[in-house]
Amino acid sequence: MGTVNTADLYTILLIIAAANNLGLLYLLLRRPDRSPVIVTFALFLIAITVWGVPQIIINWLGLSANMYVQLDRISALGYVTLPAIFFLFSLGFVKRYALLKNFWVTVYLSLPAIIFLYLSWTTFLIDNHSQEAIVINDWGYNSQPGQYFWVFLLWLESLMIASIVVLVQFYRRTTNYIKRRQVVLLIIAVLIPLLIGTVTDGILPLFGIHIFPSAVPLTTVMAIIIAFAIMRYELFDFEAQAILASIGEGLITVNASGRVMNMNETAQQLINKEIRLVLNRKISGLIKSYDPKNIQKLESAVHSGKKLVSSEYVLKTRYRSIPISITATPVIIEGKLEGATILIKDIREEKKKEENKDEFISIASHELKTPITSIKLYSDILGRKISPKRPEYSLVEKLQGQVNRMVELTNDLLDLSRIRTGSIQLNLEWFDIGELISDTVTTIQRTNPEREIVIKGKTSVRIFADKNRIGQVLTNLITNAVKYSPQKTKVVITVKTDKSNLTVSVKDYGQGIPPSQQTKVFNRFYRASSATTDQPSLGIGLYITSTIIKQHKGKIWIESNGSKKKTKKRTSRSRGTTFIFTLPIPTGQTQK
Numbered sequence: 001m002g003t004v005n006t007a008d009l010y011t012i013l014l015i016i017a018a019a020n021n022l023g024l025l026y027l028l029l030r031r032p033d034r035s036p037v038i039v040t041f042a043l044f045l046i047a048i049t050v051w052g053v054p055q056i057i058i059n060w061l062g063l064s065a066n067m068y069v070q071l072d073r074i075s076a077l078g079y080v081t082l083p084a085i086f087f088l089f090s091l092g093f094v095k096r097y098a099l100l101k102n103f104w105v106t107v108y109l110s111l112p113a114i115i116f117l118y119l120s121w122t123t124f125l126i127d128n129h130s131q132e133a134i135v136i137n138d139w140g141y142n143s144q145p146g147q148y149f150w151v152f153l154l155w156l157e158s159l160m161i162a163s164i165v166v167l168v169q170f171y172r173r174t175t176n177y178i179k180r181r182q183v184v185l186l187i188i189a190v191l192i193p194l195l196i197g198t199v200t201d202g203i204l205p206l207f208g209i210h211i212f213p214s215a216v217p218l219t220t221v222m223a224i225i226i227a228f229a230i231m232r233y234e235l236f237d238f239e240a241q242a243i244l245a246s247i248g249e250g251l252i253t254v255n256a257s258g259r260v261m262n263m264n265e266t267a268q269q270l271i272n273k274e275i276r277l278v279l280n281r282k283i284s285g286l287i288k289s290y291d292p293k294n295i296q297k298l299e300s301a302v303h304s305g306k307k308l309v310s311s312e313y314v315l316k317t318r319y320r321s322i323p324i325s326i327t328a329t330p331v332i333i334e335g336k337l338e339g340a341t342i343l344i345k346d347i348r349e350e351k352k353k354e355e356n357k358d359e360f361i362s363i364a365s366h367e368l369k370t371p372i373t374s375i376k377l378y379s380d381i382l383g384r385k386i387s388p389k390r391p392e393y394s395l396v397e398k399l400q401g402q403v404n405r406m407v408e409l410t411n412d413l414l415d416l417s418r419i420r421t422g423s424i425q426l427n428l429e430w431f432d433i434g435e436l437i438s439d440t441v442t443t444i445q446r447t448n449p450e451r452e453i454v455i456k457g458k459t460s461v462r463i464f465a466d467k468n469r470i471g472q473v474l475t476n477l478i479t480n481a482v483k484y485s486p487q488k489t490k491v492v493i494t495v496k497t498d499k500s501n502l503t504v505s506v507k508d509y510g511q512g513i514p515p516s517q518q519t520k521v522f523n524r525f526y527r528a529s530s531a532t533t534d535q536p537s538l539g540i541g542l543y544i545t546s547t548i549i550k551q552h553k554g555k556i557w558i559e560s561n562g563s564k565k566k567t568k569k570r571t572s573r574s575r576g577t578t579f580i581f582t583l584p585i586p587t588g589q590t591q592k
Helices: 006-029 036-061 065-093 097-101 103-122 149-173 177-206 215-233 238-246 265-271 292-304 348-385 393-421 433-447 467-483 541-551
Strands: 134-137 140-145 250-255 260-263 308-316 321-333 336-346 428-432 453-456 462-466 491-497 501-508 555-560 577-584
Touching: 006 036, 006 215, 036 065, 036 215, 065 097, 065 103, 065 149, 065 177, 097 103, 103 149, 149 177, 177 215, 250 265, 260 265, 265 336, 292 308, 292 321, 292 336, 321 348, 348 393, 393 541, 428 433, 433 453, 433 467, 433 491, 433 501, 462 467, 467 491, 467 501, 467 541, 467 577, 541 555, 541 577
Parallel strands: 453 491
Antiparallel strands: 134 140, 250 260, 250 336, 308 321, 321 336, 428 462, 491 501, 501 577, 555 577
C-alpha cells in the first residue's frame, strides 16, 4: 500500500474545506431569510469555493502547465472578489450601506477588484502563473506572486482592516449584549485569516518562501465562525432585534429544546438578569409557578408547538416574586418547529385590583346577607298572609322570585369570597347522584314548567362527595341550559359511569359558544358574548362550578358547535352547548 504524501493531505484538507463551505451554503439557502447580509455571506462562501476547487483539481490530477494556467485564472475570480464581498457583508451587518453612496468608497471597493481580476486573467503581474513560475513543493503546485502582487495585497488588507474598523465602531455604539457578542465573533473570524494567512500566503511568498498555504483553510474557519453565529444565535436579524426592543412587554425566544435564545430589555428587567446570564438556560429555570403542573404545561407547549395562554406563573428572584401572565406561541419555519416566543406581562397591578375587588365583594356580600335575609322573611310572611285568589298575589310571587334571585347572587358572592380565601369546606357524605339530579330537575321545572328536561342513563350511583355543592353544580348547569336556549327546545342530562369515574353532561340546543370563548367561560366575571339574556348575571356561576368540581378531584369542560358554519341541512337541534363534568367513584363502589 502506497503512502499518502503531504500534497495529498493538503488536497484532502482542501476537499474538506470545499465540502464544508458547500454544506454551509446549503444550510444558509434553506433559511427563509433573504436579507442582503445573508446574500453577501452566501457570495462569500461561493468565492472561497471558487478559490479552492481549482487547487484541488491541480494538486489531485497534476495537470499540464497550460491547464494549470486556466484553472489558476478561475481561482483568481474567488480570491480577488473575496475582500470586496466581505466588506459589503460587514456594511450590511451594521446597517451602513449608506457608505456606498460615497463615490470614493464605491470606487475603492470596486475598481481595484476589476483591475486586479483583469490583470490576473491577462498578465502575470498579479499572479505569475507562467510555466517558469510554477513551483512544486511539499504542498503541491504553487505559482510565484507577480511583481505587483504587493499592491493587491495592500488593497486586500486595507478592506479587511476597514471591515474590522466598521465592526469595532458598531461594538462601541451598541449596548445590546447579543449584538456585542456577535461583533466579537465576527472580529475573531476576520483576524484569523488576516494575521496568519497574510504571512503564509502573502508576505513570505514575496520573498520566495513557500510554507503551508493556509489561506483557503483559514477563510473556511472564518466562514464556520460566521455561519455558527447565524445559525446558532440568529445574530443577523437586526429587524427582529429592533422589534424585540420596541415591544413594551417582556419577550423571550426559546429553541425547540426550551432553551433561551434571546430576550428584549423589558424581559431582562423583569427577570432582573442580563441575557448573558440566562442564555441557553432552560425556560423552566426562569419562569416559575406555585403549581408544578403549570411548568409541565409550559415545557409541553414549547416542545409540542401548542399555544399556551395562562396567568398562573411568577418570576421569582431572591428579593421579590412578580406575578405574570404568559403567551407562548410556536415558531414554525417551513413546517418545522424551531422554538417559541414567550410574551411576559407583569400583572401586579391587575392582581392588586383583583384583591381590592375581592375585598369589596367579601365586605359587600356579608353586609347584604342580613338585609336580604330579612326581606326574604318578610316576603314569605306576606305570601302566607295574602290569599292566592287575590290579584295582589301575582305581585308577591314576582317579589319572592326576585328576592330568591338576590339570595342566589349573594350566596355566589359569598362563595367567591370563600374561594379567594380558601375557606370553602367540603362536607363529604355518601349519596345517590340519581336522586340528587331528579330533585334538582323537579325544583327547576317548578319555575319553568314549559321546558322539557330529559334524564338519560343509569343514574343510580352512590358517590362520596359534598351533596349540597354537587347540587349547586347541577342547579347552575341546568339553569344555564334552560336560560340560554330557546323555550321550545329540551335540555338533556346524561349520566354515564365506568370503573373509576362518573360522567354527567348537560346539553342544550341553544346558539352555542364560539371556540375562542370556550376556554374563558370558567373564568371569574366572564360572560360569553352569545349569552344574551335579560336576567342578571355576574359571570361567576361557572367559575364557582369549576372550582367545586376541581375540589372534588374531578374535571369539567365544554363542547359546543356554536362556531360551525350554517348549511342548508343543519337544523337548530344540531347546534348547542354541552357542559360535562366527571367525579371519581370510590374504589369498590358499583352501580346498584
